[in-house]
Amino acid sequence: MASSHGTPPVFNNKVIAWIDHRLPIFSYMEKEYHHFPTPRNFNYFWNFGAIATVMLVLMIATGIVLATNYTPHTTMAFDSVERIMRDVPSGWLIRYLHMTGASFFFIAVYIHIFRGLYYGSYKSPRELLWILGVVILLLMMATAFMGYVLPWGQMSFWGATVITSLFTAIPVVGDSITTWLWGGFAIDNPTLNRFYALHYLLPFVIVGVVALHVVALHVHGSNNPLGIDVKGPQDTVPFHPYYTMKDGFGVMVFLIIYAGFAFFAPNYLGDPANYIQANPLATPTHIVPEWYFLPFYAILRAIPNKLGGVLAMFGSIAVLFVLPWLDTSRVRSASFRPIYKWFVFVLVADVFLLGVCGANPPEGWYVPLAQIGTLYYFFHFLILLPVLGKIERPLPLPPSIADAVLKKNAG
Amino acid sequence: MASSSIPAGGHVDPTRRDFLMVATGAMGAIGTIAVAWPFINNLNPAADTLALSTVEVNVAPVQVGQAITVKWRGKPLFIRHRTPEEIKAAEAVPMSELRDPQTDNSRVTDTAKKVRPEWLIMIGVCTHLGCVPLGNNPGDPKGEFGGWFCPCHGSMYDTSGRIRKGPAPLNLAIPGYLFTSDTLVRVG
Numbered sequence: 007m008a009s010s011h012g013t014p015p016v017f018n019n020k021v022i023a024w025i026d027h028r029l030p031i032f033s034y035m036e037k038e039y040h041h042f043p044t045p046r047n048f049n050y051f052w053n054f055g056a057i058a059t060v061m062l063v064l065m066i067a068t069g070i071v072l073a074t075n076y077t078p079h080t081t082m083a084f085d086s087v088e089r090i091m092r093d094v095p096s097g098w099l100i101r102y103l104h105m106t107g108a109s110f111f112f113i114a115v116y117i118h119i120f121r122g123l124y125y126g127s128y129k130s131p132r133e134l135l136w137i138l139g140v141v142i143l144l145l146m147m148a149t150a151f152m153g154y155v156l157p158w159g160q161m162s163f164w165g166a167t168v169i170t171s172l173f174t175a176i177p178v179v180g181d182s183i184t185t186w187l188w189g190g191f192a193i194d195n196p197t198l199n200r201f202y203a204l205h206y207l208l209p210f211v212i213v214g215v216v217a218l219h220v221v222a223l224h225v226h227g228s229n230n231p232l233g234i235d236v237k238g239p240q241d242t243v244p245f246h247p248y249y250t251m252k253d254g255f256g257v258m259v260f261l262i263i264y265a266g267f268a269f270f271a272p273n274y275l276g277d278p279a280n281y282i283q284a285n286p287l288a289t290p291t292h293i294v295p296e297w298y299f300l301p302f303y304a305i306l307r308a309i310p311n312k313l314g315g316v317l318a319m320f321g322s323i324a325v326l327f328v329l330p331w332l333d334t335s336r337v338r339s340a341s342f343r344p345i346y347k348w349f350v351f352v353l354v355a356d357v358f359l360l361g362v363c364g365a366n367p368p369e370g371w372y373v374p375l376a377q378i379g380t381l382y383y384f385f386h387f388l389i390l391l392p393v394l395g396k397i398e399r400p401l402p403l404p405p406s407i408a409d410a411v412l413k414k415n416a417g
Numbered sequence: 418m419a420s421s422s423i424p425a426g427g428h429v430d431p432t433r434r435d436f437l438m439v440a441t442g443a444m445g446a447i448g449t450i451a452v453a454w455p456f457i458n459n460l461n462p463a464a465d466t467l468a469l470s471t472v473e474v475n476v477a478p479v480q481v482g483q484a485i486t487v488k489w490r491g492k493p494l495f496i497r498h499r500t501p502e503e504i505k506a507a508e509a510v511p512m513s514e515l516r517d518p519q520t521d522n523s524r525v526t527d528t529a530k531k532v533r534p535e536w537l538i539m540i541g542v543c544t545h546l547g548c549v550p551l552g553n554n555p556g557d558p559k560g561e562f563g564g565w566f567c568p569c570h571g572s573m574y575d576t577s578g579r580i581r582k583g584p585a586p587l588n589l590a591i592p593g594y595l596f597t598s599d600t601l602v603r604v605g
Contacts (some may be wrong), residue, residue, distance in 0.1 A: 067456065068456075071456055071459050074459075075463075089463070089465065092464065093463040093464035093465045094459060094463040094464075095455075095458045095459055095461045095463060095464075096454075096455035096456075096458050096459045097459065099455050100455060100459055102457070112449075222526070279520065
């Protein structure tokens with residue numbers, strides 16, 4: 007383990023040496039992003055943290071530029087967005103990048119979370135790293151929710167009405183809390199204004215939590231597809247150039263797919279109802295959130311009780327917080343857990359099923375399907391994980407990463 | 418890997434790696450500029466601002482000796498229908514007396530080279546520190562030279578809008594304008 011107060015690094019450039027002696031940003035970068043020993047057996051699932059960071063920066067850049075032209079007043083919000091689309095130079099591009107960027111930010115983060123679930127990245131000593139990640143997810147969901155309200159379309163208004171109305175389910179204080187949230191008796195200008203202020207603020211809070219997330223990661227280093235600890239330098243490669251280049255390549259591929267949507271199908275992932283100005287007196291036939299909220303929306307509607315639905319929806323994220331303690335297995339990676347491995351895929355299928363249910367009106371087959379989906383979701387986390395860890399017989403773990411990699415190449 | 422022998426002079430042939438590094442760096446630079454450009458261009462004036470950058474004024478109702486002020490690109494535009502006395506006074510001033518020498522003739526020529534000395538069209542912003550000079554409205558002080566008087570620091574402009582006295586360094590600016598008909602002038 008490298009000590010942080012060993013021999014100080016020597017820089018040939020005098021200016022850099024002068025700065026570093028007073029504020030060691032250069033030696034910090036050298037240590038954490040150049041020499042940092044990283045497991046040599048990463049697969050492309052490990053790319054998505056970097057991809058998510060790139061998307062965060064992109065969302066902030068496009069968002070700030072949009073803010074120079076957006077007006078957060080109910081009488082002008084919709085028109086200001088249309089002005090951005092039609093009159094502002096490159097406005098259409100910045101707006102579509104921001105819109106599509108939100109979707110791709112969630113795609114990257116959901117794949118990143120899947121990696122964590124499959125390879126046991128949430129297990130000791132990375133529990134807090136995982137929890138910080140769930141905090142980031144929550145902040146992202148709040149930011150995305152408020153951002154979607156800003157264009158003041160029909161879906162903006164009515165989606166916001168439905169979700170903020172959830173708080174009326176809280177007994178005794180529910181109505182007061184909801185009025186407090188709204189700043190009035192319904193979603194109106196005060197709500198729009200405060201959502202704008204918070205939507206501008208939260209991304210920077212996310213940046214702060216991401217910084218903590220990365221610092222926490224660097225304490226014990228990254229997990230790896232085998233889930234076994236790094237035993238020595240033969241198990242690792244320096245972060246630069248191996249993973250700077252690999253991540254760079256992965257980011258490029260991701261950005262190509264992202265650009266494909268942003269330029270050629272920017273409205274594919276959105277709802278056309280949001281191109282109609284908000285009308286507080288006319289509810290659209292189907293109120294649907296953006297795709298990344300659909301599974302949670304399905305869980306909300308699956309429980310026939312109003313308060314029960316709200317608790318289930320928040321509960322579905324709450325279980326993620328305690329995941330490190332729910333899973334009792336001592337083996338990290340699902341590659342060595344022959345039974346658990348399949349249940350992870352079942353969970354993914356379940357989340358997709360819930361997403362489909364969320365996209366459709368709660369009628370016919372979608373009702374029991376959503377209920378089964380919700381049931382399985384909570385069964386997976388609250389019953390399956392604790393039990394499976396105790397009764398499953400894992401496959402034998404390889405002695406070390408280097409061993410496994412070399413054996414694979416030799417065979 | 419390309420093998421390269423080192424000749425006596427010490428120069429090494431560029432390797433494939435060198436080529437890749439330079440090519441990647443160049444593509445990266447081009448890519449960065451391509452991404453940065455829409456963000457920077459975004460701050461340029463939008464279509465609605467540009468639409469207001471040209472204004473067409475019907476000057477038929479402006480009587481001889483009368484002046485009007487029109488808003489153009491956020492600033493006042495002075496249009497004065499000069500009297501023959503004002504024109505003569507402007508043409509009589511020798512260049513040596515002017516801080517910013519300009520003939521009256523050159524100040525009343527439109528972009529199609531047509532000279533109409535009775536129409537003086539200027540941007541009504543004092544070239545000193547940006548106040549709007551008085552002299553366009555009836556009853557306004559016109560200064561000692563019969564043109565315009567800036568109340569902020571005392572600059573005085575003559576009947577051709579040229580600076581004659583006071584701290585302003587330049588004459589009142591003439592925008593590009595075109596008489597599209599006898600009574601219609603397009604500015605900007």
